Amino acid sequence: MMKERYPRLEFNLASLKHNVAHTVELCGSCGIQVAGVIKGATGDVEVARTFEQGGAAFIASSRLEQIEDARNAGIEKKMILIRIPMLSEVEDVIRLCDISLNSELEVLKALNEEACRQGKLHKVILMADLGDLREGFWDKDELADVAEYIENKMINIQLVGVGTNLGCYGSVLPTADKLQELVDIAENIEKRLGRELEYISGGATSSLMRIMDGNIPKRINLLRVGEGILVARDLEEFYGYDLSKFRHDVVRLKAEVIEVKNKPSHPVGEIGVDAFGHKMEYEDRGMRKRALLGVGKVDYGAPCDLIPLEKGIEVLGASSDHTIIDIEDAEKDWKVGDIMEFDVNYATLVYLSNCRNVQIAYV
Numbered sequence: 403m404m405k406e407r408y409p410r411l412e413f414n415l416a417s418l419k420h421n422v423a424h425t426v427e428l429c430g431s432c433g434i435q436v437a438g439v440i441k442g443a444t445g446d447v448e449v450a451r452t453f454e455q456g457g458a459a460f461i462a463s464s465r466l467e468q469i470e471d472a473r474n475a476g477i478e479k480k481m482i483l484i485r486i487p488m489l490s491e492v493e494d495v496i497r498l499c500d501i502s503l504n505s506e507l508e509v510l511k512a513l514n515e516e517a518c519r520q521g522k523l524h525k526v527i528l529m530a531d532l533g534d535l536r537e538g539f540w541d542k543d544e545l546a547d548v549a550e551y552i553e554n555k556m557i558n559i560q561l562v563g564v565g566t567n568l569g570c571y572g573s574v575l576p577t578a579d580k581l582q583e584l585v586d587i588a589e590n591i592e593k594r595l596g597r598e599l600e601y602i603s604g605g606a607t608s609s610l611m612r613i614m615d616g617n618i619p620k621r622i623n624l625l626r627v628g629e630g631i632l633v634a635r636d637l638e639e640f641y642g643y644d645l646s647k648f649r650h651d652v653v654r655l656k657a658e659v660i661e662v663k664n665k666p667s668h669p670v671g672e673i674g675v676d677a678f679g680h681k682m683e684y685e686d687r688g689m690r691k692r693a694l695l696g697v698g699k700v701d702y703g704a705p706c707d708l709i710p711l712e713k714g715i716e717v718l719g720a721s722s723d724h725t726i727i728d729i730e731d732a733e734k735d736w737k738v739g740d741i742m743e744f745d746v747n748y749a750t751l752v753y754l755s756n757c758r759n760v761q762i763a764y765v
């Protein structure tokens with residue numbers, strides 16, 4: 403047994419598998435395959451393995467090293483690179499990935515050459531930007547021209563579909579209309595190529611809302627899902643969808659109490675800036691009982707994103723390596739050495755799983 407160290411990030415793999423299987427079933431009811439996106443857990447291989455066991459059709463990540471780890475761990479599912487490739491990583495994209503998302507002809511040409519060199523056939527999905535303004539062709543004629551170029555001029559690249567990404571930079575929702583736009587783009591390309599495309603990949607977790615509403619365009623047949631499986635919070639928190647069939651205990655942060663004292667709630671002295679150079683506001687609530695945790699912003703990013711699971715505690719703030727908790731109204735009599743537990747959102751999970759001094763454990 404590994405010695406328990408804190409801070410500690412615990413994955414409940416049974417709950418994770420349940421969420422993968424539930425997502426696969428939900429999508430399957432509409433003829434949609436699931437690419438399980440592992441980047442939210444920094445590509446942790448046990449997480450990736452659980453995505454495979456839960457029935458995800460593909461394993462997907464934005465990062466090549468995570469895909470390489472998954473392969474080295476013996477995961478056999480087809481791998482999709484979901485960040486459009488850098489020219490500098492083309493060799494590894496061909497070596498490690500079955501499919502990549504693309505939007506630059508120059509990169510596609512480099513992929514084709516490299517695939518030829520490695521004796522491989524690499525599959526690509528061309529990305530359409532439908533308004534979220536991150537990756538993808540804005541000019542849809544250019545997209546169709548590139549599709550035709552791949553079809554007619556590239557020997558080692560196979561065009562397998564089109565895709566889009568929404569709700570990341572521009573906060574654009576995957577409405578039925580937006581997704582129909584993608585289907586229209588696909589059908590225009592199909593007309594020009596004279597054949598069907600294998601995949602129309604209509605987004606990420608947020609597109610699950612269309613399945614729940616029963617209005618996802620019929621030809622969408624691939625979604626790339628991370629958040630909805632790993633933490634399953636956003637669609638309920640921001641859009642009021644019922645996520646009761648998902649489990650919400652996949653991820654937990656555990657941190658150790660390193661100091662418990664009564665202190666003033668307002669800083670004492672002349673006020674400048676905090677450790678990160680920010681001007682802060684402090685409410686004066688008199689003397690309060692506070693706990694200090696041995697975990698900080700370096701580990702999880704933003705303290706306001708921590709979700710306390712203990713009754714009557716409040717996250718007051720943090721510096722790099724410390725988190726300050728108000729425990730005046732706590733139910734429990736907190737002592738040094740106690741372990742405090744938090745639920746996390748997707749952003750916090752990415753930071754925690756990516757942090758060297760956070761011990762990852764599986765329950």
Ligand SMILES: *Cc1c(COP(=O)(O)O)cnc(C)c1O
Nearest residue numbers: 439484567606607626627628629
């Ligand atoms: C991160 C990412 C996803 C997964 O997004 P979730 O909201 O976590 O489901 C899907 N597609 C692309 C292109 C991504 O970058």
